[in-house]
Amino acid sequence: MPTETFFNLPEEKREKIIQTALEEFAQHSYAQASISRIVRRAGIAKGSIYQYFKDKKDLYLYLIQLAGEAKLRFIAQEKPGARQDFFDDFRDLLVVGARFNLASPRNQLYAQMASKMYTSPIRDEMLTKMKEMSEAYIADLVRAGQEKGQIRTDVPVELLTYFLNAVMTEFHRYLAKVAGVDPDRIVEPENLERVQRLDLERIFTDLVDVLENGMGREDARWSP
Amino acid sequence: MPTETFFNLPEEKREKIIQTALEEFAQHSYAQASISRIVRRAGIAKGSIYQYFKDKKDLYLYLIQLAGEAKLRFIAQEKPGARQDFFDDFRDLLVVGARFNLASPRNQLYAQMASKMYTSPIRDEMLTKMKEMSEAYIADLVRAGQEKGQIRTDVPVELLTYFLNAVMTEFHRYLAKVAGVDPDRIVEPENLERVQRLDLERIFTDLVDVLENGMGREDARWSP
Amino acid sequence: MPTETFFNLPEEKREKIIQTALEEFAQHSYAQASISRIVRRAGIAKGSIYQYFKDKKDLYLYLIQLAGEAKLRFIAQEKPGARQDFFDDFRDLLVVGARFNLASPRNQLYAQMASKMYTSPIRDEMLTKMKEMSEAYIADLVRAGQEKGQIRTDVPVELLTYFLNAVMTEFHRYLAKVAGVDPDRIVEPENLERVQRLDLERIFTDLVDVLENGMGREDARWSP
Amino acid sequence: MPTETFFNLPEEKREKIIQTALEEFAQHSYAQASISRIVRRAGIAKGSIYQYFKDKKDLYLYLIQLAGEAKLRFIAQEKPGARQDFFDDFRDLLVVGARFNLASPRNQLYAQMASKMYTSPIRDEMLTKMKEMSEAYIADLVRAGQEKGQIRTDVPVELLTYFLNAVMTEFHRYLAKVAGVDPDRIVEPENLERVQRLDLERIFTDLVDVLENGMGREDARWSP
DNA sequence: AATGAATGAGCGTTCATTCAT
DNA sequence: AATGAATGAACGCTCATTCAT
Numbered sequence: 039m040p041t042e043t044f045f046n047l048p049e050e051k052r053e054k055i056i057q058t059a060l061e062e063f064a065q066h067s068y069a070q071a072s073i074s075r076i077v078r079r080a081g082i083a084k085g086s087i088y089q090y091f092k093d094k095k096d097l098y099l100y101l102i103q104l105a106g107e108a109k110l111r112f113i114a115q116e117k118p119g120a121r122q123d124f125f126d127d128f129r130d131l132l133v134v135g136a137r138f139n140l141a142s143p144r145n146q147l148y149a150q151m152a153s154k155m156y157t158s159p160i161r162d163e164m165l166t167k168m169k170e171m172s173e174a175y176i177a178d179l180v181r182a183g184q185e186k187g188q189i190r191t192d193v194p195v196e197l198l199t200y201f202l203n204a205v206m207t208e209f210h211r212y213l214a215k216v217a218g219v220d221p222d223r224i225v226e227p228e229n230l231e232r233v234q235r236l237d238l239e240r241i242f243t244d245l246v247d248v249l250e251n252g253m254g255r256e257d258a259r260w261s262p
Numbered sequence: 263m264p265t266e267t268f269f270n271l272p273e274e275k276r277e278k279i280i281q282t283a284l285e286e287f288a289q290h291s292y293a294q295a296s297i298s299r300i301v302r303r304a305g306i307a308k309g310s311i312y313q314y315f316k317d318k319k320d321l322y323l324y325l326i327q328l329a330g331e332a333k334l335r336f337i338a339q340e341k342p343g344a345r346q347d348f349f350d351d352f353r354d355l356l357v358v359g360a361r362f363n364l365a366s367p368r369n370q371l372y373a374q375m376a377s378k379m380y381t382s383p384i385r386d387e388m389l390t391k392m393k394e395m396s397e398a399y400i401a402d403l404v405r406a407g408q409e410k411g412q413i414r415t416d417v418p419v420e421l422l423t424y425f426l427n428a429v430m431t432e433f434h435r436y437l438a439k440v441a442g443v444d445p446d447r448i449v450e451p452e453n454l455e456r457v458q459r460l461d462l463e464r465i466f467t468d469l470v471d472v473l474e475n476g477m478g479r480e481d482a483r484w485s486p
Numbered sequence: 487m488p489t490e491t492f493f494n495l496p497e498e499k500r501e502k503i504i505q506t507a508l509e510e511f512a513q514h515s516y517a518q519a520s521i522s523r524i525v526r527r528a529g530i531a532k533g534s535i536y537q538y539f540k541d542k543k544d545l546y547l548y549l550i551q552l553a554g555e556a557k558l559r560f561i562a563q564e565k566p567g568a569r570q571d572f573f574d575d576f577r578d579l580l581v582v583g584a585r586f587n588l589a590s591p592r593n594q595l596y597a598q599m600a601s602k603m604y605t606s607p608i609r610d611e612m613l614t615k616m617k618e619m620s621e622a623y624i625a626d627l628v629r630a631g632q633e634k635g636q637i638r639t640d641v642p643v644e645l646l647t648y649f650l651n652a653v654m655t656e657f658h659r660y661l662a663k664v665a666g667v668d669p670d671r672i673v674e675p676e677n678l679e680r681v682q683r684l685d686l687e688r689i690f691t692d693l694v695d696v697l698e699n700g701m702g703r704e705d706a707r708w709s710p
Numbered sequence: 711m712p713t714e715t716f717f718n719l720p721e722e723k724r725e726k727i728i729q730t731a732l733e734e735f736a737q738h739s740y741a742q743a744s745i746s747r748i749v750r751r752a753g754i755a756k757g758s759i760y761q762y763f764k765d766k767k768d769l770y771l772y773l774i775q776l777a778g779e780a781k782l783r784f785i786a787q788e789k790p791g792a793r794q795d796f797f798d799d800f801r802d803l804l805v806v807g808a809r810f811n812l813a814s815p816r817n818q819l820y821a822q823m824a825s826k827m828y829t830s831p832i833r834d835e836m837l838t839k840m841k842e843m844s845e846a847y848i849a850d851l852v853r854a855g856q857e858k859g860q861i862r863t864d865v866p867v868e869l870l871t872y873f874l875n876a877v878m879t880e881f882h883r884y885l886a887k888v889a890g891v892d893p894d895r896i897v898e899p900e901n902l903e904r905v906q907r908l909d910l911e912r913i914f915t916d917l918v919d920v921l922e923n924g925m926g927r928e929d930a931r932w933s934p
Numbered sequence: 935a936a937t938g939a940a941t942g943a944g945c946g947t948t949c950a951t952t953c954a955t
Numbered sequence: 956a957a958t959g960a961a962t963g964a965a966c967g968c969t970c971a972t973t974c975a976t
Contacts, residue, residue, distance in 0.1 A: 069294040193468040204432035212424040244417040252476025641916040648884040656876035692865040700924020
């Protein structure tokens with residue numbers, strides 16, 4: 039995590055550094071990301087970055103953390119309270135997640151950083167914990183859904199959780215695919231716009247419908 | 263592709279090189295994978311690797327090709343012919359895929375290499391073709407399933423394809439999870455064994471059941 | 487061209503680097519010149535040279551530029567203004583050129599770098615321009631000489647230009663020869679001294695006399 | 711010099727090796743010339759070249775020697791015996807030299823190899839001797855010319871020798887220039903043709919006329 | 935606190951040459 | 956005699972990190 043020095047920096051400078059670093063790490067893999075490029079583009083001295091962060095890894099982890107926090111904050115704020123129906127809730131989750139990503143270019147960067155969590159070459163306790171938390175959250179939802187009698191109980195909860203996870207993880211690729219956009223260049227404004235123009239409501243509805251029929255309790259399915 | 267020289271090498275040496283290179287490239291991203299490390303661990307001279315392969319990229323592509331071939335060969339041999347039912351076929355696909363991965367540590371490496379196909383920083387005709395083929399293969403299956411009246415037609419085929427893709431892509435993570443194993447260390451023999459001890463039949467059956475109910479045609483569902 | 491960093495270096499260090507690099511590039515062809523050798527002999531870290539110059543080519547071009555500038559500065563300072571007679575002017579050119587080369591070992595290095603201009607494997611705009619300028623300069627002199635009626639017009643101007651060029655290009659070999667010195671080791675102080683002790687005035691006079699009789703207008707020749 | 715083994719080779723193979731090596735060394739500087747490329751293009755084993763030549767240098771020197779010999783043989787055969795007039799003789803020398811170069815692509819390669827003699831990075835006794843011989847040859851001609859009263863004696867013989875040398879050395883550049891051809895690509899057939907189409911007779915006549923007036927004895931000049 | 939010069943291990947790649955067969 | 960695999964030093968260059976000011 040950053041040093042005290044970093045937090046004493048004038049807001050603007052701190053922001054510039056974060057923005058630049060986000061762009062760098064979103065665009066490149068951890069190993070390919072270049073500290074030199076970051077300081078050059080942020081207009082600060084090479085040595086300074088090491089006054090703010092212990093090393094490359096430290097900066098990287100901080101960005102992921104920031105991303106996670108931003109996402110959580112957004113969700114806490116935007117997500118309607120839990121409703122009665124699991125699938126409605128899950129749909130809300132997807133909607134809010136997508137809205138987060140599309141809300142601003144910065145959020146797209148956050149989204150990309152957050153997704154690195156799962157494939158990062160860095161072994162780190164914090165990452166592990168975040169990963170576990172997000173998986174546990176889904177698992178809890180599923181379990182609650184089962185208890186409310188909305189989710190079938192004849193397959194293990196882990197399987198269903200994995201299912202939902204897979205769906206969420208790969209979702210942005212689907213959107214990119216449908217929008218005809220390179221999934222790795224989704225941050226670029228024109229690509230972002232294209233995705234925003236999709237009929238997301240419709241897509242979500244279909245998606246959740248598939249899930250509902252696959253995962254829902256027998257008698258809950260296809261009753262008109 | 264490798265030089266003639268490489269194929270003239272004694273089996274054992276060739277094998278050592280491939281094994282070492284597979285481990286290196288499976289463990290690291292393309293950019294991070296180190297030729298120096300490979301030769302050091304394979305016990306050959308730095309110059310030698312360049313007698314066998316044009317350059318790093320050449321070696322990398324060869325490994326992916328090897329992986330693809332091995333997988334195809336396995337599938338051709340093990341997969342029962344197409345049956346009447348889409349979901350039975352898809353289940354076969356998963357079963358055979360998983361059996362391939364678990365058949366040997368080498369196959370696990372192959373599987374990891376093959377999966378790089380989708381995220382490789384290398385733009386190469388062969389890779390592109392392989393990727394397209396595998397995506398088209400799933401889409402074709404889905405379309406055929408719809409024609410046979412086994413798959414619902416009220417959601418776009420792309421959505422269903424994406425679904426299946428997500429399931430396949432993330433599947434090995436699920437197995438690792440259930441087996442209580444670090445997904446990135448699945449190659450290690452003891453981890454491999456743990457996964458092998460899972461009741462794969464049961465897992466597959468459940469998984470496909472979920473899919474069948476989510477994706478199948480209305481009247482095909484839940485018929486006892 | 488060098489980075490700002492380079493110019494911020496303490497004079498002495500900068501000088502050491504330039505001197506070492508000049509020696510390396512003067513002694514070897516571009517391809518054979520070794521950055522490793524330069525840094526070793528200059529006593530700096532390998533990475534440092536890349537803080538000062540973009541790459542090998544950048545360093546090389548800088549040295550040539552330095553050489554060109556030094557020579558021009560010297561000429562501007564030492565050369566008497568144009569006189570009436572072409573051959574007097576050309577003699578001046580030779581005199582000043584030779585004086586430049588012999589003024590210091592450094593200048594000898596400069597002279598060697600400058601001469602690389604003509605045979606460099608590097609295609610570079612600056613080099614091309616310098617080459618063209620120097621060729622055009624001679625051609626202009628010749629044409630002016632013809633207009634003033636001092637140079638014969640019955641042979642093509644290109645032939646005469648080539649003549650003068652050949653004379654200038656090979657001149658330093660002649661001096662070396664007469665001084666009994668290896669032309670490739672002219673930079674070494676003792677060799678330099680030997681050449682400096684030659685009766686240059688006499689040599690120039692003879693040389694220009696030959697040229698004047700060969701190239702001058704008929705009636706201008708041998709008039710006592 | 712080559713080993714006995716080399717001379718025992720079938721004519722055709724030996725020829726192939728020489729031709730390929732000539733092309734390589736003519737096209738690249740000594741350091742840039744690549745043994746690997748030579749053996750690849752000559753279709754022989756890497757090790758073989760070292761059965762024929764001690765090392766790269768040995769091969770290189772042999773090629774220069776071959777070139778020198780070929781040129782001498784050509785001259786001995788084609789050059790009219792010494793005539794009365796020095797300048798006629800020198801003109802013959804140029805004519806025969808040019809004819810040699812243009813006689814065949816192979817001769818162009820020889821010519822380029824021979825010219826490397828003067829700028830070679832290799833210090834070798836043979837080279838030194840060849841260089842000295844060719845300089846001495848010119849010097850002898852000049853001295854004889856003076857004795858016959860055809861060359862002025864009021865400037866040192868070395869100066870005149872240097873003059874003629876410069877003229878000969880730089881001559882091919884002049885031809886290339888006039889023919890509008892890159893001097894470094896003169897070997898290529900189309901460029902060779904362009905040079906061949908020049909009015910060489912006229913060029914030689916002009917050139918020697920300039921020399922004659924510049925170097926000839928006073929009373930020999932401009933007598934119609 | 936900020937600077938930016940210095941460092942040196944490491945990279946992929948090339949090459950002439952050697953050596954076992 | 957011929958082969959071609961093996962070698963390893965050397966190259967230009969990059970990089971995260973350190974350190975003196």
